Amino acid sequence: MSHHAFREPGDPLELEVDWIVVGSGAGGASAAVALARGGARVAVVEAGAWRDPEHYPSSAYGGARDLMPAFGGLATAGRAQWPVVQGEAVGGTTVINSAICVRTPGDVFVRWAAEHGVGGGPMAERIGAIQDALEVELHASRATGRAVGRSDVLALRGAAALGYDSHPTRRFVEDCAGSGQCLQGCRAGRKQSLNLNFIPETLERGGVVLSCAPVARIVLEGNRAAGVRGRFRHPRTRRAGASFQVRARHGVFVAASAIQSPLLLRRSGIRNRSLGRQFHAHPGTGLFGWYDDPVDMHIGATQGWSSLAHRDTGGFKLESLSIPLELVAGRLKGGGAVLAERLEDFRHLAMWVMAVKAESVGSIHPGPLGPLVRYTLDRADMVKMRTAAVLLAQTHFAAGARWVIPGIHGLPYKIDADALHTIEDAPLDPRAWVAVLSHLFGGCPMGADPARSVCDGEGRVHGHQGLWIADASQIPTNLGVNPQHTIMALARLRAETALSRATP
Numbered sequence: 001m002s003h004h005a006f007r008e009p010g011d012p013l014e015l016e017v018d019w020i021v022v023g024s025g026a027g028g029a030s031a032a033v034a035l036a037r038g039g040a041r042v043a044v045v046e047a048g049a050w051r052d053p054e055h056y057p058s059s060a061y062g063g064a065r066d067l068m069p070a071f072g073g074l075a076t077a078g079r080a081q082w083p084v085v086q087g088e089a090v091g092g093t094t095v096i097n098s099a100i101c102v103r104t105p106g107d108v109f110v111r112w113a114a115e116h117g118v119g120g121g122p123m124a125e126r127i128g129a130i131q132d133a134l135e136v137e138l139h140a141s142r143a144t145g146r147a148v149g150r151s152d153v154l155a156l157r158g159a160a161a162l163g164y165d166s167h168p169t170r171r172f173v174e175d176c177a178g179s180g181q182c183l184q185g186c187r188a189g190r191k192q193s194l195n196l197n198f199i200p201e202t203l204e205r206g207g208v209v210l211s212c213a214p215v216a217r218i219v220l221e222g223n224r225a226a227g228v229r230g231r232f233r234h235p236r237t238r239r240a241g242a243s244f245q246v247r248a249r250h251g252v253f254v255a256a257s258a259i260q261s262p263l264l265l266r267r268s269g270i271r272n273r274s275l276g277r278q279f280h281a282h283p284g285t286g287l288f289g290w291y292d293d294p295v296d297m298h299i300g301a302t303q304g305w306s307s308l309a310h311r312d313t314g315g316f317k318l319e320s321l322s323i324p325l326e327l328v329a330g331r332l333k334g335g336g337a338v339l340a341e342r343l344e345d346f347r348h349l350a351m352w353v354m355a356v357k358a359e360s361v362g363s364i365h366p367g368p369l370g371p372l373v374r375y376t377l378d379r380a381d382m383v384k385m386r387t388a389a390v391l392l393a394q395t396h397f398a399a400g401a402r403w404v405i406p407g408i409h410g411l412p413y414k415i416d417a418d419a420l421h422t423i424e425d426a427p428l429d430p431r432a433w434v435a436v437l438s439h440l441f442g443g444c445p446m447g448a449d450p451a452r453s454v455c456d457g458e459g460r461v462h463g464h465q466g467l468w469i470a471d472a473s474q475i476p477t478n479l480g481v482n483p484q485h486t487i488m489a490l491a492r493l494r495a496e497t498a499l500s501r502a503t504p
């Protein structure tokens with residue numbers, strides 16, 4: 001087992017392997033283990049630290065400090081400044097996500113083929129077979145027992161009363177303890193974040209992991225990716241440590257996320273007009289329902305209820321979301337004694353959210369303080385968000401909520417069922433909404449035409465050898481479903497293709 005964590009300045013670390021994988025999240029860890037299973041020696045180079053479940057933080061504050069880049073401070077530069085949430089740790093965003101497992105819908109492959117000349121039936125078939133295997137390996141199962149909290153039971157009841165389809169959520173979790181803490185890492189070790197399975201397996205198969213090791217550049221020899229280099233970075237103080245240089249006999253997989261992969265390619269000297277383009281997301285926000293009896297949304301799975309009933313017709317997905325008191329405080333209006341009094345309602349609140357299948361397109365650029373994410377929802381997408389908000393409020397009322405707290409600027413703090421029209425008439429200006437981006441796509445989009453894409457339908461960067469994209473940045477459209485399953489399957493497909501092409 002070979003894991004290199006932060007190193008004090010001094011002698012550089014130098015290694016040579018068959019393949020390098022930059023980033024260890026949904027895409028990176030999946031590519032790495034597939035390469036290792038194929039007999040290759042793999043180095044996973046990850047900017048974040050390695051943390052085991054017993055070292056996960058026990059607060060949302062600690063989650064931002066220990067498991068997210070820049071303290072979770074990245075926000076969109078657009079009409080509204082909405083947080084862009086990502087993980088930074090061995091395991092990437094899978095450490096802080098809810099592990100919701102949804103297969104890639106068939107229409108996605110059809111759209112990729114029609115609009116980007118890649119994908120189609122053959123890819124759908126191969127991704128489907130890989131997803132079958134991933135579901136077994138990562139214990140995909142529907143929430144049951146302790147994982148279905150009262151918030152989820154109420155949501156199921158409300159949806160049934162309104163006549164739309166919804167279910168306890170299917171997730172990559174084995175025997176959930178219902179602690180509602182997925183977003184700061186599952187301290188019970190039940191969630192199948194990829195630092196607990198694919199990364200250790202990569203090590204057992206002779207691989208090596210560098211953590212606290214942000215890659216500064218991909219080393220190019222002519223048009224061939226020959227390695228990576230950078231300096232170790234202290235996980236707390238962020239000070240620079242020793243330098244590292246890893247050489248790759250066969251090539252480099254880039255899986256540093258939709259935000260970071262295009263920036264890494266750009267600063268490595270790769271010139272392509274599509275770098276940082278075709279950025280998509282599923283922005284979302286939530287509404288609280290206030291119930292007479294305690295809901296205790298912190299008991300149960302973090303996201304134990306979901307509905308895909310409106311994906312195709314309304315352009316959104318609905319989910320429950322349990323958030324801790326400190327994040328609730330950030331969502332309720334007011335300060336001082338007013339806020340303290342409102343927080344006393346915590347046990348009576350249930351939060352349900354929407355993820356909008358947004359068609360608005362943004363772009364990623366290097367900025368003075370880090371990534372610059374230009375992104376604004378257009379009117380059509382804002383209508384979807386508002387329609388979803390109305391439906392969430394109706395679902396709360398159908399489940400017995402006395403009030404709904406919409407959290408939309410210009411609306412009353414709380415409304416009853418007779419005031420539903422205030423949400424129906426809510427402003428469509430994004431600045432009135434407190435949304436978050438957590439499902440991110442594009443930046444290194446795949447496509448058949450090198451003038452409109454960064455990589456081809458197999459994930460190879462146009463015009464380069466041994467350089468592959470294996471994360472969400474290759475996805476050229478939204479999906480309308482939670483993306484981890486699609487990203488993992490695409491990454492495994494890329495790795496298997498690369499192995500079949502590599503010369504011994």
Ligand SMILES: Cc1cc2nc3c(=O)[nH]c(=O)nc-3n(C[C@H](O)[C@H](O)[C@H](O)COP(=O)(O)OP(=O)(O)OC[C@H]3O[C@@H](n4cnc5c(N)ncnc54)[C@H](O)[C@@H]3O)c2cc1C
Binds near residue numbers: 045096214482485
């Ligand atoms: C709060 C939250 C909840 C979510 N819930 C779900 C869910 O329930 N189901 C679902 O399907 N999806 C969910 N998602 C989305 C899903 O987790 C992501 O889409 C997915 O993890 C993205 O995979 P990725 O490989 O592209 O990037 P990531 O998983 O983000 O991994 C990228 C990795 O690259 C590293 N990195 C970045 N730059 C460098 C560099 N220069 N050098 C080395 N390493 C670098 C990062 O530190 C990170 O570890 C959620 C996301 C969030 C934020």
Ligand code: SF4
Binds near residue numbers: 176181187188190191
């Ligand atoms: S709800 Fe708690 S026990 Fe269940 S997967 Fe999430 S963090 Fe782990």
